[in-house]
Amino acid sequence: MSFGSSLILRHRAVAAAAAPLPVFSNIIRRFSIAARQRNPNNVSKRLQERQAPNKNLLKAKERFKDYSSLAPVLSRDDHPPLSESQAIGLVAASHANIMRVIVPSLPSSEASDEGLEQSSSSARIELLCFVRNLLKKIKRRVMVGDKVLVGSIDWVDRRGMIENVFERNSEILDPPVANVDHLLVFFSLEQPKLEPFSLTRFLVEAESTGLPVTLALNKTELVDKETLGSWKSRLRSWGYEPLFCSVESGHGIDLLAFKLRDLTTVIVGPSGVGKSSLINALRSKNNPVSNGTDEDNWFEPILGSKLFESQRVGEVSTRSGRGRHTTRNVSLLPLSGGGFIADTPGFNQPSLLKVTKQSLAQTFPEIRKMLSANEPAKCSFNNCLHLGEPGCIVKGDWERYQYYFQLVDEIRIREEFQLRTFGTKREGDIRYKVGDMGVQKAEPRLEPKKHRRQSRKRINQSLLDELEEELDDDDNLLDEESDPVLRALKNEDP
Ligand code: GDP
Numbered sequence: 001m002s003f004g005s006s007l008i009l010r011h012r013a014v015a016a017a018a019a020p021l022p023v024f025s026n027i028i029r030r031f032s033i034a035a036r037q038r039n040p041n042n043v044s045k046r047l048q049e050r051q052a053p054n055k056n057l058l059k060a061k062e063r064f065k066d067y068s069s070l071a072p073v074l075s076r077d078d079h080p081p082l083s084e085s086q087a088i089g090l091v092a093a094s095h096a097n098i099m100r101v102i103v104p105s106l107p108s109s110e111a112s113d114e115g116l117e118q119s120s121s122s123a124r125i126e127l128l129c130f131v132r133n134l135l136k137k138i139k140r141r142v143m144v145g146d147k148v149l150v151g152s153i154d155w156v157d158r159r160g161m162i163e164n165v166f167e168r169n170s171e172i173l174d175p176p177v178a179n180v181d182h183l184l185v186f187f188s189l190e191q192p193k194l195e196p197f198s199l200t201r202f203l204v205e206a207e208s209t210g211l212p213v214t215l216a217l218n219k220t221e222l223v224d225k226e227t228l229g230s231w232k233s234r235l236r237s238w239g240y241e242p243l244f245c246s247v248e249s250g251h252g253i254d255l256l257a258f259k260l261r262d263l264t265t266v267i268v269g270p271s272g273v274g275k276s277s278l279i280n281a282l283r284s285k286n287n288p289v290s291n292g293t294d295e296d297n298w299f300e301p302i303l304g305s306k307l308f309e310s311q312r313v314g315e316v317s318t319r320s321g322r323g324r325h326t327t328r329n330v331s332l333l334p335l336s337g338g339g340f341i342a343d344t345p346g347f348n349q350p351s352l353l354k355v356t357k358q359s360l361a362q363t364f365p366e367i368r369k370m371l372s373a374n375e376p377a378k379c380s381f382n383n384c385l386h387l388g389e390p391g392c393i394v395k396g397d398w399e400r401y402q403y404y405f406q407l408v409d410e411i412r413i414r415e416e417f418q419l420r421t422f423g424t425k426r427e428g429d430i431r432y433k434v435g436d437m438g439v440q441k442a443e444p445r446l447e448p449k450k451h452r453r454q455s456r457k458r459i460n461q462s463l464l465d466e467l468e469e470e471l472d473d474d475d476n477l478l479d480e481e482s483d484p485v486l487r488a489l490k491n492e493d494p
């Protein structure tokens, strides 16, 4: 299975934050409750304070401490009072410990922290930021898409330090982006030809995040009206209302721009369908929804920009065969009509690694519809997989039923493989031995030596691959001391 081109999407509702890491999620929740208790809703009072001239910076620093030094996760409703060297921003890109953060360029007393998404592009600038050590120590990850509190800002050199992170609305992994509102599944009708099973895989992966999904089909000018019409009714029967467009002719692009307006969208789809072309079109100032500002110049080149560019086409990890920096370095690009789009180079094959046999059904609108139409009636079995079990509500008279079957099978095989590879007990690995006094004792079945060695090797390899994934994921937790680029950048500071 290629992790390299995999697309693992996961959405976490705030309430279910960090499901796989319950301890951490508790800490986050506790932190945020504590943060709220410390910061009762006296927003208007604080606004007044912000407008008042700040005469005693030292005293002010005491107040700021709550938001930066103690470092709880900030609630999304928090409006921390900002000093002149602080701002609230959006992480647009990351490489190891360095992040590009978009902040309002107005002095903090005039800029609204809520207004970043809406503020005109000319009023935004980019800062090159390190993540504060304390955040790394408590393993608080900063992701692209995060709303962050930046401090120690040098407005001339455009540097800052990320001091705190606001709570996330959502989080998807691979591409790792926080606060995503919307997924755009983008395919072409021709060149490459629309392939229903491939489309289904992308839709399933997108649906598995729980986020709203839009399906758009490009290159309409390459097919005739009949083909368009038949795809339209076919996709409607799947539960989707597809948008048809042609980046080449411009047809449908304004509607798409309108759909994406003021949202953070992740675009996914196979290569060659026109994703980059669409992103360019949506970013161009000729776009009808554009606010007319000069988007191409909305950020000025800053130290480090080159670093990001060159990493794009960077080295390829020999072990996983994946271009480490080509696939992982997702960045948020501002759209001329407002909002952001995550550019996801190299995410071509949904791996469905986060979809389980049980959760798969919920990623098919057809099944969701059948289940809800029959409510309160339910399938006879609680954990029904809807594969024709007796008393199953889901009938088989829909086009993608065969794909559903096929995917259940694929996921079943993967789940079994995972159980075996990662050492979870399975009946066949255990044998029973009659011990002293006739008591049966269970112990691991010993495999022939050669085979065992092979299997260890395989397990080690899997662990190494996993570890490598982790390292990639935790790029931004790396220590500055061990990264030559970061060291060099740091040494530049006085
Ligand atoms: P990506 O791999 O999904 O990012 O696709 P690209 O944006 O690189 O586009 C792949 C090819 O499709 C390029 O040659 C584009 O010029 C072409 N292309 C993009 N949009 C359209 C379209 O609407 N119609 C046609 N005929 N070609 C298109």
Ligand code: ZN
Residues within 6 Å of the ligand: 379, 380, 384, 385, 386, 387, 389, 391, 392, 393, 394
């Ligand atoms: Zn069922």
